[in-house]
Amino acid sequence: MQITRISLNRSIIRKIRQLGSFFSDQQTLLYLLSFVVGITSAMAAVIMKNAIHYTHVLFTQGIMKDGGGILSLAYPLAGIFLTVLFVKYVVRDNISHGVSRVLYAISRRKSYLKRHNNWSSIIASSLTIGFGGSVGAEAPIALTGSSIGSTIGRYFNLNYKNITLLLGCGAAGAISGIFKAPIGGILFTLEVLMLDLTMSSIVPLLISSVTAATVAYFFMGSDVLFSFQVKEGFLLRNLPYYLILGIFSGFVAFYFTRATIGIERLFRKIGNIYIRMLAGGTTLGILIYIFPALYGEGYGTVMSLLKAEPGSDIGVSLFGEVASGFWIFMLFLAALVFFKVIATASTNGAGGVGGIVAPTLFTGGVAGYLFSNMINHLFGLSLPDSSFTLAGMAGVFAAVLHAPLTAIFLIAEITEGYGLFIPLIVTSTVGFITIRGFQKHSIYHQQLAASGELITHDKDKAVMTLLDWSNEVEKDLLTVSPNDTLGDLVKQISKSNRNLFPVVDEFNILEGVVLLDDVRDKMFNHDLYDKITIRDIMTIPPSYIDIRERGDVVLDTFTRTGAWNLPVLDGGQYVGFISKSRIFSAYRELLKQVSEE
Secondary structure: HHHHHHHHHHHHHHHHHHHHHHHOOOOOHHHHHHHHHHHHHHHHHHHHHHHHHHHHHHHHHOOOOOOOHHHHHOHHHHHHHHHHHHHHHHHOOOOHHHHHHHHHHHHOOOOOOHHHHOOOHHHHHHHHHHHOOOOOOHHHHHHHHHHHHHHHHHHHOOOOHHHHHHHHHHHHHHHHHHHHOHHHHHHHHHHHHOOOHHHHHHHHHHHHHHHHHHHHHHHOOOOOOOOOOOOOOOOOOHHHHHHHHHHHHHHHHHHHHHHHHHHHHHHHOOOOOOHHHHHHHHHHHHHHHHHHHOOOHHHHHHHHHHOOOOOOHHHHHOOOOHHHHHHHHHHHHHHHHHHHHHHHHHHHHHHHOOEEHHHHHHHHHHHHHHHHHHHHHHOOOOOHHHHHHHHHHHHHHHHHHOOOOHHHHHHHHHHHHHHHHHHHHHHHHHHHHHHOOOOOOOOOOOOHHOOOOOOOOOOOHHHHHOHHHHHHEOOOOOEOOOOOOOHHHHHHHOOOOOOEEEEOOOOOOOEEEEEEHOOOOOOHHHHHOOOEHHHHOEOOOOOOEEOOOOOHHHHHHHHHHHHEEHHHHEEEEEEEEEEHHHHHHHHHHHHHHOOOO
């Protein structure tokens, strides 16, 4: 029976691979696979969203229901502790900052993601967020969807371009599924993951994104994050205030970005993982105890702000009698904007697994509500609080992630706020322009950009980033010692069909090179064989290249020196030579793969 079952499984796998072979040269295969990726990534989003919800319900309303508010100090620490144990002993890999992991895979790992990413982020983020971690599920689900796409692409032996496309389909499907925003999912892939937009890529992205949104509607209905419809229309007289809100959002985003990076850097300096976990978890617990609105993703607080009726005492409902006065309430909102960043960075810095999309939307929504209330109170105006809350969400999101189009359509789709397109466009654009004056790259892209590993929409730069030139190093050149004689060199020349001979010492350290042209007039004079040593005739190369250098550095070195061949070293030791012709040939081949339609 067992043998029959194994034979049946092998038969199914063989049929699937035959199907892939049948479609191997046709766009139809990508369409079919993008459909499968859309369904699978949407199911992952449904599972993650429900896992986070029921973990939260089980823990806060079940296990510790009668524990009292004081135990909110322990909730996040317990979640982070379980997450750290899961990652350390089960996953045994770094799964934090999911979008950054996807970007690194695209730029340095040929879009390959380890298969545990198909499920590990779901469990880890459910533990972190379900127990109160002040982060979002969007980056972990984007990593999960991307991994699903990458795994399916590799299973069908697709090339780098198509694996990357399916990876993007997975990310688009995951974001579309968790927000039920198909256009937002596609734009997230294009702006944040910087996937190249071509006619051959847009259709698979559409298929995956729309499929995921449909599956999410089927399983979760209309209520995922927001159940809110914008009632106010756009009024032209409010346009200047949306412009100012855009500038304000840009500066809030600048604080969010710099504070997040700085705080997480401080946590990384703590060598002991358990001390780091205790420090971050305790900080987070104290913040949540003082400001319960910082618990979890924070979408409930944003919904409260969106649904607040004019004149209602929303401060009492959010913070209790302590925030009953207007200015006290404004101070509490400002504190939420300030401390949400610290709570988010402490969660991730302590070892939790979560993203910054939800904290960004939370911070932007609170900042927008704070802005409109202050303007109304100080100048006697009646700006619509809900519209400015949504515009603030779009503005901060656009500025932090450097993704204005994603921000515009994401907010419009999840709230059906299509009547606010102009305010969303204005606030997002101005917020993006504002932060660009201080922060060239987004919070996701900054680290990769600093190391020169960031893929961009510039095909030339993208190819140079992807180029693995180390495979083109020629290691078959015959070497000589600096103490050898001309006679020894002639023996090596007789064995070689090359005109270049590296000179290395007994420790394999490169000391120079000998060119055949430099000894041609001497090699036929037998009287010189024992009189001339290699040290006398060798020359120093114009430069050398370390085996770990990036492709763009190698190309720049050839351009700067004008050389046709350059030595390659590894920590000072000789490895081989790289020729200009071989590296440019590899560059052209890779450019063809990346650019082909």
